[in-house]
Amino acid sequence: MTKILKADQLIKSFNEGKEQRNVLDTVSVEVDEGEFVTVMGPSGSGKSTLMYVLSGMDSVDAGKVYFNGKDLSLIKENELSDIRRTKMGFVFQQPTMLKHLNILDNIILPSMRDNRKNVARITEKARSLMKRMGIAELEQRSITQVSGGQLQRAGICRALMNNPKIIFGDEPTGALNSKSAEEVLEVFAEIHAAGTSIMLVTHDAKVAARSQRIMFMRDGKIVSELNLSNEDHSDMEKRVEKVTMKMRESGI
Numbered sequence: 342m343t344k345i346l347k348a349d350q351l352i353k354s355f356n357e358g359k360e361q362r363n364v365l366d367t368v369s370v371e372v373d374e375g376e377f378v379t380v381m382g383p384s385g386s387g388k389s390t391l392m393y394v395l396s397g398m399d400s401v402d403a404g405k406v407y408f409n410g411k412d413l414s415l416i417k418e419n420e421l422s423d424i425r426r427t428k429m430g431f432v433f434q435q436p437t438m439l440k441h442l443n444i445l446d447n448i449i450l451p452s453m454r455d456n457r458k459n460v461a462r463i464t465e466k467a468r469s470l471m472k473r474m475g476i477a478e479l480e481q482r483s484i485t486q487v488s489g490g491q492l493q494r495a496g497i498c499r500a501l502m503n504n505p506k507i508i509f510g511d512e513p514t515g516a517l518n519s520k521s522a523e524e525v526l527e528v529f530a531e532i533h534a535a536g537t538s539i540m541l542v543t544h545d546a547k548v549a550a551r552s553q554r555i556m557f558m559r560d561g562k563i564v565s566e567l568n569l570s571n572e573d574h575s576d577m578e579k580r581v582e583k584v585t586m587k588m589r590e591s592g593i
């Protein structure tokens with residue numbers, strides 16, 4: 342199986358007063374192409390930092406990150422930003438969108454950067470994604486005229502504009518009510534079914550239960566994993582129960 346991501350023995354430290362603290366402490370990770378993984382762990386355990394270094398948004402002090410077989414430490418910053426823009430999609434807890442643009446324009450804005458001549462094609466792509474995400478009728482609305490769940494689905498459309506190989510999500514349902522969260526999770530399931538790899542950071546067992554494999558972090562280390570790929574997908578309650586048990590076992 343081809344690895345979309347491979348990380349060996351990552352170390353990342355930050356200064357805490359006079360002390361240096363390893364926020365990532367010899368972390369190794371592998372994600373298969375098309376795999377849906379989640380990262381769980383207590384606040385401050387290093388989950389977001391792990392996601393930032395795996396996506397090349399931040400550097401490591403030691404260790405290697407390979408994206409699609411490429412050592413990220415050996416490529417120049419402009420190639421790295423091209424990879425991030427064209428091969429990776431990012432979804433955060435609160436999508437950052439511009440207030441004076443409507444939803445459609447917010448979705449297409451990042452793609453316009455190097456494709457000004459292809460407005461028609463880009464707009465068509467955005468419309469087809471909005472339809473797929475169930476927000477086709479919202480294109481003219483401002484970002485203050487939609488619900489949190491609808492805004493997040495717009496954020497996912499924006500992340501999918503370049504057909505990324507992987508979507509990174511940091512607590513993508515963290516700010517949503519349970520109904521909107523369910524809808525957004527359905528969207529992630531659909532993106533995964535279409536072949537895109539997904540890595541989500543979450544505190545929520547219901548989110549993690551949707552994934553194929555969960556990595557549990559504590560104090561900058563991956564302390565355990567749970568493989569759900571052979572568990573019945575229709576029995577979500579049982580999957581959530583397994584995740585909750587493993588969280589307890591892992592001290593999370």
Ligand SMILES: Nc1ncnc2c1ncn2[C@@H]1O[C@H](COP(=O)(O)OP(=O)(O)OP(=O)(O)O)[C@@H](O)[C@H]1O
Pocket residue numbers: 355356364382383384385386387388389390391
């Ligand atoms: N730029 C930074 N400078 C200094 N310390 C940082 C920096 N970024 C993160 N940290 C510290 O690294 C640790 C891990 O942070 P990180 O955001 O990765 O944790 P997390 O598991 O994602 O937490 P949460 O669930 O609260 O989002 C925390 O103690 C945080 O304060």
